[in-house]
Amino acid sequence: MIVREGVRFVAEQDSLNASVLGPDATPDSPEFDLFIKEVAKEMSVKAGQKCTAIRRALVPAALLDAAQAALIARLEKIAPGDPRDEATRMGALVGQSQRNDVRAKIAELAQDGAIVFGDPDAAPVNEKGAFLAPVLMRCETPWEARAAHDVEAFGPVSTLMPYKDGADAIALANRGKGSLVMSVFSHDTAFAEAVTLGAGAFHGRIAFIDRDSAKESTGHGSPMPHMIHGGPGRAGGGEEMGGIRGVKHYMQRSALQGGPRVLSAITQRYMAGAPVEAAAQHPFRRRFHDLPIGYQLTTKSREITLDDIEHFAHFTGDTFYAHMDEAAAAANPLFGGRVAHGYLILAFAAGLFVDPDPGPVLANYGLDTLRFVKPVKPGEAIQVALTVKDKTLRKPDQGEVRWDVKVTNRAGEVVASYDLLTMNAA
Numbered sequence: 381m382i383v384r385e386g387v388r389f390v391a392e393q394d395s396l397n398a399s400v401l402g403p404d405a406t407p408d409s410p411e412f413d414l415f416i417k418e419v420a421k422e423m424s425v426k427a428g429q430k431c432t433a434i435r436r437a438l439v440p441a442a443l444l445d446a447a448q449a450a451l452i453a454r455l456e457k458i459a460p461g462d463p464r465d466e467a468t469r470m471g472a473l474v475g476q477s478q479r480n481d482v483r484a485k486i487a488e489l490a491q492d493g494a495i496v497f498g499d500p501d502a503a504p505v506n507e508k509g510a511f512l513a514p515v516l517m518r519c520e521t522p523w524e525a526r527a528a529h530d531v532e533a534f535g536p537v538s539t540l541m542p543y544k545d546g547a548d549a550i551a552l553a554n555r556g557k558g559s560l561v562m563s564v565f566s567h568d569t570a571f572a573e574a575v576t577l578g579a580g581a582f583h584g585r586i587a588f589i590d591r592d593s594a595k596e597s598t599g600h601g602s603p604m605p606h607m608i609h610g611g612p613g614r615a616g617g618g619e620e621m622g623g624i625r626g627v628k629h630y631m632q633r634s635a636l637q638g639g640p641r642v643l644s645a646i647t648q649r650y651m652a653g654a655p656v657e658a659a660a661q662h663p664f665r666r667r668f669h670d671l672p673i674g675y676q677l678t679t680k681s682r683e684i685t686l687d688d689i690e691h692f693a694h695f696t697g698d699t700f701y702a703h704m705d706e707a708a709a710a711a712n713p714l715f716g717g718r719v720a721h722g723y724l725i726l727a728f729a730a731g732l733f734v735d736p737d738p739g740p741v742l743a744n745y746g747l748d749t750l751r752f753v754k755p756v757k758p759g760e761a762i763q764v765a766l767t768v769k770d771k772t773l774r775k776p777d778q779g780e781v782r783w784d785v786k787v788t789n790r791a792g793e794v795v796a797s798y799d800l801l802t803m804n805a806a
Contacts, residue, residue: 396532396556399434399600400549400575402566407446410591415439415565416447418589418600419538420454423514424470427460428536429478432561434600435532438549441542444518448540451516452497460504460511460536472509473535479510485533486515492528493519493539512536522552529555546571550578563587563600569645572638576646580634588638650674650769650784664735668771668779668806676767679732681790684720686758692724719755725762725796726750729787733766740805742778750798754789761790769799779806 399422401415415437422434439447461468473479483500498515517539519528528539543549553562553575562583564575567590575586587600636643640653650656656676663677693699701708702715709718726747735741756762770782781804787796 395431395559395561396435396529397432397559397561397563397600398436398438398553398556399563400543400553400565401437401439401443401447402564402568402571403440403546403549404566404568404571405440405443407443407450409567410594411565411567411589412443412447412450414589414591414594416450416454418563418565420451420458420514422600423455423516423536423538424458427470427473427512428514428538429474429534432600434538434563436528436553436556437538437540438522438543438552439540441544444540444542448496448516448518451540455497455514455516458514460509460513462509470514470536472511474510476510478535479512482512482533482535482537485531486517486537488527488531489517489533489537489539492521492525493517493541496540498536516540522555529557546574547578550575553579554582556582559583561585561587561600563589565589567591569642572642573646576636580636583634585635585637588636588642590639590642592641593639644674648673648770650767652784652786656767662735663766663768664741665739667740668773668781668804671768671771671781671804673768673771676765677733679764679766681761681763682728682732683761684724684728684756684758686718688728689718689720689724689758692721692727696721696723698723715755717757719757722752722796725752725756725787726798728762729764729785729796732762732764733785741802742805743803744800745803746801748782748799748801750796752796754793754795756789756795762787762795763790764788766800773806774803775806777806779804 399415399419402411405411419434419437422428422430458469460470460472463471473482486500494517496516496518498513500512500515502513504511512535514536517537519525519539519541522528522541528541541552543552559582562579564572564586566572566588572588580586636646640651641655644651644654650673654674656674657672659675659677663671663675689703693703698721702712702719703721704718706718709715765786765788767784768781769784771779773779781802783800783802785798785800786794789795
């Protein structure tokens with residue numbers, strides 16, 4: 381009756397966040413090391429008292445022993461102590477009652493596995509503080525477990541568990557019944573895509589971390605520079621889901637974080653920084669279905685002369701002082717002298733990348749997100765990188781191609797950027 385007639389509402393409950401070491405990982409792969417470091421860090425930062433802390437660490441069954449040994453080796457270096465001591469790497473829990481609660485939850489978790497590191501009943505390092513050393517659990521049979529997926533010990537506690545294959549890892553991650561964040565340590569974009577489709581509805585945010593994005597990553601519990609929102613998702617925090625937008629969707633949104641390579645593979649949409657395929661054939665000679673995402677043409681360069689600027693000004697009637705009056709342009713703090721028209725740059729850019737003969741490109745129907753980033757002065761040269769960014773089939777025989785256009789100078793600095801839209805024969 382309540383479910384049928386009641387008003388929908390959003391409630392944040394215990395979040396059994398999962399971290400998954402991908403099936404492609406090996407003990408000597410960068411992702412294995414990154415995973416171990418992250419699990420140990422999430423167990424110890426704030427003494428594990430974080431809504432986004434890793435509670436379930438999933439690894440390929442063949443790597444269970446290696447992961448346990450590596451985690452123990454790191455946890456042995458982390459002992460709770462006085463936060464005023466610079467050598468301390470983990471402080472106390474918020475109070476004695478919290479420590480008692482964590483100990484009780486560890487006892488529940490022990491019904492599904494064993495403690496392989498740490499002693500929750502050990503004498504504290506200081507009677508005045510609610511100190512508790514990290515505790516690592518091991519659950520050999522996660523599908524037979526209950527507490528491992530239902531009980532959160534809000535402290536320096538995490539459970540290590542094996543999975544059989546990628547599909548098994550996704551299903552186990554979802555056993556937590558929704559979480560604020562899930563992290564995936566893998567260099568395999570196919571696995572990243574499978575996780576997104578299989579687990580996105582259960583996690584407010586999925587962070588994909590690998591050897592490429594690790595330098596930018598701030599970890600499992602914090603946002604990274606590259607982030608996109610999707611939907612629908614079952615859980616999420618206000619920070620990730622965007623305030624009233626999250627309320628409107630009843631938190632039915634998921635965010636993906638990762639490097640451009642991974643996000644481009646998942647979304648099938650080119651992002652700056654993702655790998656590109658150098659064009660062996662001019663892209664305007666390829667039909668819609670034959671244009672892969674990330675297919676890129678890099679043009680030759682063209683110098684823009686003072687004569688070009690003056691001719692364009694008189695031909696178009698755009699004789700704005702920044703293009704025609706050296707003294708006035710020099711006084712402008714943005715230019716410091718005469719500069720080329722923005723639309724001259726666009727026109728010359730098109731002249732560099734357009735293939736003039738009839739072909740699959742049927743029409744150019746606009747630009748999006750146009751920005752003039754840096755002035756171009758007489759005597760400077762421009763070059764264009766034209767990249768297939770996205771494709772949408774509009775009719776059985778026609779499709780929209782969105783091109784990422786970057787116009788750069790000799791120093792490689794972006795002077796203009798925009799999305800070009802064309803309609804191509806399919």
